Amino acid sequence: MSEPTNSIFLGTSRKPDDSIQQKEFMSLAYANRHGLITGATGTGKTVTLQILAEGFSNAGVPVFCADVKGDLSGIAAMGSAVGKEFLTERAAKIGFEDYVFQEFPVLFWDLFGEKGHPIRATITEMGPLLLSRMMDLTDAQEGIINIAFKLADEEGLLLLDMKDLRSLLLHMAEHASELSGEYGSVNKQSIGAIQRKLLVLEQQHAELFFGEPALKISDLMRTTPDGRGAISVLAADQLMMNPRLYGVFLLWLLSELFEELPEIGDPDKPRLVFFFDEAHLLFSEAPDILIERVEQVVRLIRSKGVSVFFVTQNPLDVPDRVLSQLGNRIQHALRAYTPREQKAVKTAADTFRPNPDFDCFETITQLGVGEALVSTLQAKGVPGMVQRTLIRPPSSRLGPLNDTERAEYIKQSPILGQYDEVLDRESAFEKLEARAKKQAELEEEERRREEEDDDRDSSARSKWRLPGFDDDDDDDDRDYDRDRRRRSKKRKSSSRKRSRYGNRQTPTEAAVKSIVRSVSTSLGKALVRGILGSIKRGL
Template identity: 50%
Template sequence: MDPKVIEDARAAFPQGIPAITLGAVLHEGECHPEPLVTIPLSMMTRHGLIAGATGTGKTKTLQLVAEQLSAAGVPVFLADIKGDVSGIAVPGETGSRITQRATDTGYAWEAKGFPVEFLSLTGQHGAQLRATVSSFGPLLLSKVLGLNDTQTSVLTLVFKYCDDQKLLLLDFADLRAVLQYLSGPGADALKEYGGMSKATVGVLLREMVELESQGAEAFFGEPEFDLQDLLSVTSEGRGLVSVLELQDTQDKPALFSTFMMWMLARLYATLPEVGDLDKPKLVFFFDEAHLLFSNASKDFTEQVEQVVRLVRSKGVGVFFVTQSPKDVPPDVLGQLGNRVQHALRAFTPDDEKALRAAARTFPKTDHYDVQAILTSLGIGEALITTLTKRGTPTPPFATRLIPPAARMSPLDADELAARIAGSKQVRHYATDIDRESARELLLERAEEDARQAAAEAAKEPIGVPTRSGRSPKEPPSVAEQVFKSPLTRTILGTITRSLMGALVGAPRRRR
């Protein structure tokens, strides 16, 4: 290989600093095993992009980076949209292709599995992720529900009222009960807070139903997922790999973005400022990141941009994995310091445009014709520029990537089920708790009001009855109002259902 290429690579990737190994330099079809192309561990908080056409090796690159982070004691969070990274839990299988690649790249390959916990938004494929309505707070919840400013201010009032009245907002049933109460029997109580229109309540309730139709009901409630769990390191000093299995929620993007917004906001709020660290505290990988941003709300995109900009100083790195750099909003893209660009195809004029755009994002190099190399890279090869430990971008080098140490194929259904069954974390989050919160307290209040109203009614003189049994001028009694209120109807419906359940001996489900 041209000694000038090797010399420049040595200058770009000095050995002997803690780093993630990506692979060996490729030039004119030849692979040189020294020096290896790396990302300094301290630069993992400068974020990254792994891009390339379908089947070019993006997910395997994600896997090999995540594995080495874990080995270096850095916890990792993976959003596994297609269910193809669960194999990271078990050692890889040797084969001629792995051996060949290990020889080409001069990498001492060893099969290894990594400590993995599976997470799930449905509770089907891992620990059930949950968060309470109150931990969202009115502003984040408004973003999630897509509310305008007026609706947001009403929701803020409702939260304030609940705070003052010690009404806990845990799940959507609580929020719904409060909204129904405040727009009906409790309307007077809200007057001193500014009041709210029935139309606004209607919108809030509708947006909640919309989100629930995406499966949000399982997500809101207790026990809330403790984000500290994501920062675990095993007793042998390996970082936990938390794999969020999303294959069963692919068609529910709102559920995933609700979780993401909560997780990013909470992490940002709770992690201390640490400045630049020798190694990150946590690194996120979002595979199939185009799904994250396509059709995403402006609020969502802004939230991601903001977090990506600010989490570096909290010791968190974020890597996006997607086909084209164009899939990532420009403001986010500009923050991604480490770039692994797998092969791009140039079949159509649009492809050509994307290719030129991708090529322009690379620093200058005398060693490669960037556009030509981007279309000629093989599977598991990429054009790579990373940040040096001083934070400056290296020139781009075509690289043959090392094989992942863990299995490249996913766990089969039995293997996954066995791991989930054996997980303490899954068991810990498995049962939802329904402690006394707004819904139950309002139910008690409604019952008390109804009792008092009934007592009052019994004392009052009876007027001339009409066909409905009520004197013409007499307004509907408080008891009647209470019993006709949507809240009471829901409550009565629920009581009836629970009674029926108890009578027919159905297992006592929550609510």
């Protein structure tokens, strides 16, 4: 049985009497209408993800997926039936005559740089919304972060890594009164709370993620000379120790795809397929504004040729307004012992186009391992009737690579060396440090001049005091003291006229700068950041 070139073979459906009914495929033309893979732990979700990734790769479509448990790395190696005879048995049972073992082109990634190429993003690219979500900030603290980003944008301060953000927050705390007059309340206590949250992120090694060189989206969309799509596998076992960082990172990556890729309409097949495993971590306790933005991205990214598959245990993990956009659905077994589990089963059953041959609710609780209810989009995007399907076996290795094998694959990677060394160019930290140093030098120079003026005053006073004129000494002292105070006041006034950055000299210049800032904000800044607040690097 040869796979149609415009579809991916998923498995074979069965009738209630266990006889084979028909082969089930997913059309590539409708794959970018997104999808959902759900099921309890141990029911076969990872294998389903694996066979989908294989099918997309063979069709020339790059894939990105997270390897949460470490099992998915075996997709880089050729499968084998030795000790796993059930693979060939399943292939024979479902009539998969052309079943062969195969290895696939894989790029290994790791935020921490231990099990793959490092993935980095800058603070600026992350944007205030996702950064606030990552740190679980209050509304007041999120307001401070928004002011920090606005200030950085207006003053040309690059926020690349965490020391840049810490430096800017410290600067804001030192000038809280002045900033409050321009941007609204800047509370030192809120800044202190944010700094403590940053410390927690650092303890979770999040600082390894922020910096340069930043990930190039094009490296996730590679194809091999023989036309297969590269499969990017993110090592997420350690990342899952910080689930909020995991969820925000994948959402950032999704938003980067949305912002950078051009519109292509309705392609014959996706340009990239993005698997969002453990999707409940994205939506758990997420504020309404974030869910609204996710819904927008999912709805609009289809026209960029990106297909998103959410993988989770329970369909209730995905908000309804996101769930309604997922056209291709694969439902593995769920249990229905508790009221919440029964509600989840009912939700899953109700989302399928009914099949008169069986009851979806009852069948979901009876599915075996490697078996699923499948409904994919058919001609004109119409959902197909749900089918009880035995999922095909993977062609690549079922199980993980060992450390030695993974290291060898990484050494042969086409992007070896591009992201391995950290780049630390001039950014907010260096600029603010230089400004602080310059300001300190100016203050030291003013102090020295004041001392020199005092010395000259003292010297002049002694010269003016001549024998026979003692009665006028007090008047002379008052004249010199008054003159000295006037000069000192003038110097301090000049110092205050300087901006907090040492480059605003007069009220007139300040007014002009304020006008320019307002115009640039209204005309330009609104275009710089996208739906999720991340910077649009293409602009």
